[in-house]
Amino acid sequence: MGFSGGGTNVLKSHKHDGTVVQDGGPLDFDNITQADLTAGDVVYSNGIHLQRLAIGTPAQQIQVNAGATAPEWVTSAAGTNNRVILDSQTFTNSTEDTITFTPGSPIDDSVYQKIQIVFTGNGLSNTIDRAMFRLDSGLADSNYNENSTEIFAGSQAIVSKNPQTGGDDYVRLTDVLASGGEGWIITVDLQIPPATATGASLWYQVANEDRVAIGAGWVDGLTAGQIGRIQIEMQNGTNNKDMQFTVYGIKH
Numbered sequence: 001m002g003f004s005g006g007g008t009n010v011l012k013s014h015k016h017d018g019t020v021v022q023d024g025g026p027l028d029f030d031n032i033t034q035a036d037l038t039a040g041d042v043v044y045s046n047g048i049h050l051q052r053l054a055i056g057t058p059a060q061q062i063q064v065n066a067g068a069t070a071p072e073w074v075t076s077a078a079g080t081n082n083r084v085i086l087d088s089q090t091f092t093n094s095t096e097d098t099i100t101f102t103p104g105s106p107i108d109d110s111v112y113q114k115i116q117i118v119f120t121g122n123g124l125s126n127t128i129d130r131a132m133f134r135l136d137s138g139l140a141d142s143n144y145n146e147n148s149t150e151i152f153a154g155s156q157a158i159v160s161k162n163p164q165t166g167g168d169d170y171v172r173l174t175d176v177l178a179s180g181g182e183g184w185i186i187t188v189d190l191q192i193p194p195a196t197a198t199g200a201s202l203w204y205q206v207a208n209e210d211r212v213a214i215g216a217g218w219v220d221g222l223t224a225g226q227i228g229r230i231q232i233e234m235q236n237g238t239n240n241k242d243m244q245f246t247v248y249g250i251k252h
Contacts, residue, residue, distance in 0.1 A: 037052060038054060038055060039055070040055030041053065041054055041055055042055070042062070042071065044070060044071055046069070046070065051070070053070070053071055053072070053073070056073030057073070057075070059075070059076070060073040060074060060075050060076075061073070061074055061075075061076055062074075082250060082251040083116075083248050083249075083250055083251075084248065084249045084251065085246060085247070085248055086101070086103065086107070086115075086247045086248065086249045087101040087103070087230075087245075087246070087247040088244070088245070088246045088247070089101070089244075089245045089246075090243065090244050090245070091121070091234075091243040091245075097233055097234050097235065098231060098232070098233045098234075099119075099231070099232045099243075099245045100229060100230070100231045101229065101230045101231070101245075101247050102228070102229045103227075103228075103229075106223065106226035106227060106228045107192060107226060107227045107228075107249065108192060108195070108225050108226045108227075109192040109193070109194055109195070109225065111249070111251060111252070112192055112249040112250060112251055112252070113191075113192065113250055113251065113252050114189055114190060114191050114192060114250045115189075115190040115192060115227065115230070115247060115248065115249060115250070116187065116188070116189050116190070116247075116248040116250060117133070117186075117187065117188040117190065117230065117232070117245070117246070117247050117248075118185070118186070118187050118245075118246050118248070119185075119186050119232055119243060119244060119245040119246070120184065120185045120186070120243070120244050121184065121243030121244060130172055130173075130174065130233075130234070130235040131172075131173045131174045131186060131206065131232070131233075131234055131235075132170040132171065132172055132173060132232070132233045132234075132235065133170060133171045133173055133188055133202075133204070133231070133232060133233075134170045134171075134230075134231040134232075134233065135190075135200075135219055135222060135227060135228075135229065135230060135231070136221075136222055136223065136227070136228050136229050143163045143164065143219070143220045143221045144161070144163060144164040144170065144171050144217055144218070144219055144220075145161070145162045145163045145164075145217055145218040145220075146159065146160070146161045146162075146164065146171050146172070146215060146216075146217040147159070147160050147161075147162075147215060147216060147217065148204075148213055148214060148215025148216070148217075149213070149214055149215070150174065150206075150211065150212070150213040151211070151212045151213075152210065152211045153210065159172070159215070163220070170233070171202070171204070171215075171217050171219075173186055173188070173204055173206055173213065173215070174186070174206040174211065174213045183208055183209055184206065184207065184208030184209075184211075185206075185207055185208075186204065186205070186206045186207075187204065187205055188202060188203070188204040189202065189203045189204070190202045190227070190230075192225075192226075192227060193222060193224070193225055193226070193227075194225060195224065195225040196224055196225060197224060197225060198220060198221060198222050198223070198224050199218060199219060199220040199221075199222065200218070200219050200222060200227070201216070201217070201218055201219075202216065202217050202218070202219065203215075203216050204216070204217075230247060232245055
């Protein structure tokens with residue numbers, strides 16, 4: 001295409017400046033102007049000439065290079081999942097009342113900063129008398145200190161047990177889950193004791209359609225620096241089918 005008025009086809013130097021006569025006009029980048037590119041390429045300037053950055057690979061992201069002179073494609077690091085399922089079990093029949101998780105190796109604080117236990121379910125239209133939580137019961141004489149508040153039918157009760165010992169070595173998470181104990185959820189957050197410590201703190205909360213309980217406690221008498229067993233017991237062993245118990249390790 002000629003830009004002179006003399007009928008020649010010689011292409012004069014031009015900048016495609018739309019405000020200058022016979023300078024080629026602005027380039028139309030809306031699916032009109034052609035270039036020697038591949039679909040998905042990115043065009044940028046090196047300060048003198050236009051440059052082509054070839055399209056990257058799936059999931060790559062574009063960033064400025066280390067010299068702050070040009071864009072480049074990078075592969076993002078995989079996301080880190082700090083919440084890992086260590087165990088998951090279900091009461092499989094209506095006569096079970098206890099679920100126990102015994103890890104292949106005791107859980108210590110070299111990998112995890114705490115354990116979270118979540119269990120949910122319903123009482124098969126029966127009443128659950130109590131939900132209880134134990135650690136190394138039977139493996140060591142664990143002692144429990146517990147303080148909690150429980151709200152039922154608009155009335156609040158304060159529970160303080162300091163300490164429970166020996167045969168009473170559990171944390172009572174809640175008393176009767178009324179209205180059939182249906183649609184309830186319980187979570188327990190448990191500190192993993194440091195290497196030389198034999199005690200761990202815990203926090204728990206319980207909710208169903210007519211009851212809320214929130215509490216905290218302290219477990220003593222554990223094997224130093226580790227958790228060797230976790231146990232959940234639902235008293236009234238005729239109504240526990242379809243209850244789900246999951247243990248998560250929360251990494252540092």
